Amino acid sequence: MPPPIRTRPYRELLTPTLHRRFTQAAGVCLLLCYIEAVVIAWNWKSSLLWSWFPLGWAGLRTLILYICPLLVFILRVAQLHCGTRSTASPYLTLRHYLWSWDVLETSIAYVSSALLFSEVYIWSVSSDAELNWVVQGRSWERAQLNEKPIYLRSLYIGLALLQTALHLYFDYDKVEESVHGAVSDPLTQTNSDVIMGPRKKLISKMPDLLRELAIISAGLSVIGPILYSLTFRGIAWRSSLVCARFFRWDIPHTQELSYVPPYHWALILRSFFSGLLLLLIWHVSNIAFSVYVAQEPLKQGQPLTQDSKDPNGSLINGLKAKKSVVKAFAYWELAMICQRFSDRRVIIFRDIDRQGGSAWTQVSSECLRMLEGVTTRISAYGQPSTRQQALIKPEDLQSLPRLGMPLKQEPIFLNTPQPSTRREKMETRVGSFAKSVGDYPVTNYGSPLGPKGQQYLEAARNGILSPENQQALTPAGLRSQFNLCLTRFLHSQFGQPFRQTFARRIRSIAFGHPFSELIPTIDAVQSITSMVTASLKEDAYGKVAKDIPLVIRTFIMTYQTLECFANTLSPHWTDIEFSDSQRQTEDVLALKSALRQGLEGMVKTFGGFSADLGIPVQDIRIAKTIAGIT
Secondary structure (H helix, E strand, O other), X not given: OOOOOOOOOHHHHHHHHHHHXXXXXXXXXXXXXXXXXXXXXXXXXXXXXXXOOOOOHHHHHHHHHOHHHHHHHHHHHHOOEEOOEOOOOHHHHHHHHOOOHHHHHHHHHHHHHHHHHHHHHHHHOOHHHOOOOEEOOOOOOOOEEOOHHHHHHHHHHHHHHHHHHHHHHOOOOEEOOOOOOOOOOHHHOOOOOOOOOHHHHHHHHHHHHHHHHHHHHHHHHHHHHHHHHHHHHHHHHHHHHHHHHHHOOOOOOOOOOOOOOOOOHHHHHHHHHHHHHHHHHHHHHHHHHHHHHOOOOEEOOEEHHHHOOOHHHHHHHHHOOOOHHHHHHHHHHHHHHHHHOHHHHHHHHHOOOOOOOOHHHHHHHHHHHHHHHHHHHHHHOOOOOHHHHHHOOHHHOOOOOOOOOOOOOOOOOOOOOOOOOHHHHHHHHHHHXXXXXXXXXXXXXXXXXXXXXXXXXXXXXXXXXXXXXXHHOOHHHHHHHHHHHHHHHHHOOOOHHHOOOXXXXXXXXXXXXXXXXXXXXXXXXXXXXXXXXXXXXXXXXXXXXXXXXXHHHHHHHHHHXXXXXXXXXXXXXXXXXXXXXXXXXXXXXXXXHHHHHHHHHHHHHHHHHHHHHOOOHHHHHHHHHHHOOO
16 A cells, blocks of 8 residues: 655745745845945946946945845744734724834844945945044044934934834735635636736836835935934934944044034935935835735746645645635635636545545635634624633622721620720721711702802802803813814824724724734635536536535625624724715625625526525525625
């Protein structure tokens, strides 16, 4: 008996592919670093050959600059994820990420690359720029610390902090997966779809990117001197003096900071030009990484699992993976196989002798589990969690700690004995004072003033405050004023991060947390739809027919649950711009459209065999209503 074939995990097939794409994106960044290395040191007085020859100083500068995009790539690999963030508001996103390692890792990566770029730039420019650490004075003067390179380094660090904020706010670490349109007849689909390659995507983004980066660099060049004078100047100067003492430079270690900053139009232009180059390295690195990594899971035009000795087993392993990236790519590949590769569909249908069930059974179970996850999360919304239920068990309740002395057991009609200890005397005095306050007659306003005093107080109130002002000072009026101020704040731009919009809330509830699983769910719907509709001619063993009623029922249940939840979910009180037209959000419409087209394809294919397949008449009627079939 031959030994069983080892099923390669899907991760082992995906990792080499991601490495190749990493290398391709790194090649683009290497070319960019070479161009910038030549541009930085360009000087009409220098040799034309050695200014660009790769085996000279230009090549050395390129290799050092190349570390900058590599730091960005390492950051992207460490924080790679699929799916959109599913927090209810930008404020909750900030609170979740503010004290996480992601912020620290991102800032370290960009600040390190900024400092490295600053050293290469300052070292490469000509001496006419006067960017040396030390400025040599006349023969009778001591050397002075130069503030121009200090300003440039501070500007680059400010750019790094700004880039960190942009990276986290726009979620550069997300892999942009493409959603295929639903296929009504997979038998007519071929693998001839023309898709724009990563190089064309990168080139198409460059004009807009250059314009945006030029605006950012120009703005920072204008406000940079102001921010530097108000914030970084003193700290940067003292830090530079510490470095001077460490390297034992021949400068006064007690040199005072000059009153006039070294701003000059030439320095401002250099800050704009060099800042643009630094931003270009960062953004091209991020875009190149995104467009190359987010390619379809193909290798030489074939699915990744084609190289496996057990392609179906590797694919099923990816569908069951716990890591979101591996799982998302597996569902993406499954959707492509079911829609564009008929030979692989046939292999799935014919693979019936497999441990754990046939390939179709395991694939369909994982796809339906993705849909059941949507209904499960919606059903669990608003119900107490297991931990909360455990906290409210009666047997776990404990009485509050006793704050006073226990009740006396002596007869109450006997004379009370005189207090003897200091504690008993204190209790007697406090009790007497409380009784005196309680026995004192008070008015309706809770004040010890008499009727005459109340009249004077009422007259003074009417003389000073108008009836409108008196009404505003009541608890109801103060509450109304507070609500009005809160509404104005939420309408402003400062209050927008605190709004829990309906679209974000329904995404966080229905499609998973902390990242949305909408795209893999749509891939699952399209995959199972294509396989069911193609099984009429390709399923030789009839394994799919017995599961068609379950597939249709699951589609209907998911559609109805999602539609009912979107129509009944109450908007959050901070969503002040909510209207009923916003209930059908983009995510809800995307999944409903995939389910509707899936039901339409299955009803048109198997509607005439519903009785033979055991599909209830009610399910067929509901499916036709959802699909819009008369």
